Amino acid sequence: MLSNKTETLSMIDLRSDTVTKPSPQMLQAMMEAQVGDDVFGEDPTVNELQNFAADMFGMEAALYCSSGTMTNQIAIKLHTQPGDEVICDKLSHIYLYEGGGIASNSGASVRLLEGNLGRFTANQVLENINDRNNIHFPISSMVSIENTVNKGGGACWEIDEMIKIKAVCQNNNMALHLDGARLFNALVAKNQSPKKYGQLFDTISICLSKGLGAPVGSLLLGNKEHITKATRIRKAMGGGMRQAGFIAAAGLYALQNNVERLKIDHERAKSLASVLQNSLFVESIYPVETNIVIFKVNTKIRTTTQLIDNLKENGINAVSMGNNLVRFVLHLNITDSEFEFLLSKLDEINLKQ
Numbered sequence: 001m002l003s004n005k006t007e008t009l010s011m012i013d014l015r016s017d018t019v020t021k022p023s024p025q026m027l028q029a030m031m032e033a034q035v036g037d038d039v040f041g042e043d044p045t046v047n048e049l050q051n052f053a054a055d056m057f058g059m060e061a062a063l064y065c066s067s068g069t070m071t072n073q074i075a076i077k078l079h080t081q082p083g084d085e086v087i088c089d090k091l092s093h094i095y096l097y098e099g100g101g102i103a104s105n106s107g108a109s110v111r112l113l114e115g116n117l118g119r120f121t122a123n124q125v126l127e128n129i130n131d132r133n134n135i136h137f138p139i140s141s142m143v144s145i146e147n148t149v150n151k152g153g154g155a156c157w158e159i160d161e162m163i164k165i166k167a168v169c170q171n172n173n174m175a176l177h178l179d180g181a182r183l184f185n186a187l188v189a190k191n192q193s194p195k196k197y198g199q200l201f202d203t204i205s206i207c208l209s210k211g212l213g214a215p216v217g218s219l220l221l222g223n224k225e226h227i228t229k230a231t232r233i234r235k236a237m238g239g240g241m242r243q244a245g246f247i248a249a250a251g252l253y254a255l256q257n258n259v260e261r262l263k264i265d266h267e268r269a270k271s272l273a274s275v276l277q278n279s280l281f282v283e284s285i286y287p288v289e290t291n292i293v294i295f296k297v298n299t300k301i302r303t304t305t306q307l308i309d310n311l312k313e314n315g316i317n318a319v320s321m322g323n324n325l326v327r328f329v330l331h332l333n334i335t336d337s338e339f340e341f342l343l344s345k346l347d348e349i350n351l352k353q
């Protein structure tokens, strides 16, 4: 009997959308997967997943990797030489949360932009490109955009600004990479097409293990030349996997079944935000566009640590993001009754000032 109940924890886990466990249907797809040795390119399920994702974005090829950190880091290595500079926002995951990989994997440095919740403009990019002919300066070789912006509370980009940034990149001989760990949240929230993204970016990283609910895996999308090189880099990083079809099957199931339902998470995030809006322990809330709700704690009422503890005592698990910010992330493992319970508990905590 297949079941996803591996433990009896009754906490409502809103720390991240990475905490989800495979549904019985997803487990079934994994059990039935056809597999082979993927380092030889012979795993039919991995190949199917890669082709499916590449087609979805209208891109030539895709590479299945173990994590979004790996797909981002491979992309950075593809687009830079040691000593080059990567242009990105100061909130970006590639800079903050990838263990210093830009420096250790690629020997590259970073030019940080100060955007609006992680979204910068084409003009900001233009102002931060170094003169290639001046030997003093690192070569600006790539721009990385994150959509949605994790640390920006799930903020989404407008297509128009990305089109302008693409033009700046083309005019200045720079590559454009997308950290799309939560790109599907943006596609659903803004009603945008994956093919449009395929036209704009040289490489795209998407995660299957965030809101889409697969247990593991990310894909790097690009042209054939990039993906051939990426396969070598993945191997050198120790990321070549053998009968990976068992986990790739979960990713394929996620892409085919769990995209549209993201709008449920988005609706819930908005309801959650409106309850928080009326809570005395909340000072302010970031605009809610997708499945992430970040708010600033009103420390006159409770410290952030006290609030996180209060939540925990009430069966709600959330994380602090520093600076008195607390993050709730909605995902597919939260049931309707758990969500109702969450809202009522927040009301209770609010009343107990």
Ligand SMILES: *Cc1c(COP(=O)(O)O)cnc(C)c1O
Pocket (backbone or CB within 6 Å): 066, 067, 068, 069, 070, 072, 093, 094, 146, 148, 149, 150, 179, 181, 182, 207, 210, 218
């Ligand atoms: C989660 C995430 C990643 C990748 O994280 P892994 O845990 O390595 O899969 C990359 N970028 C963003 C914005 C993320 O939220």
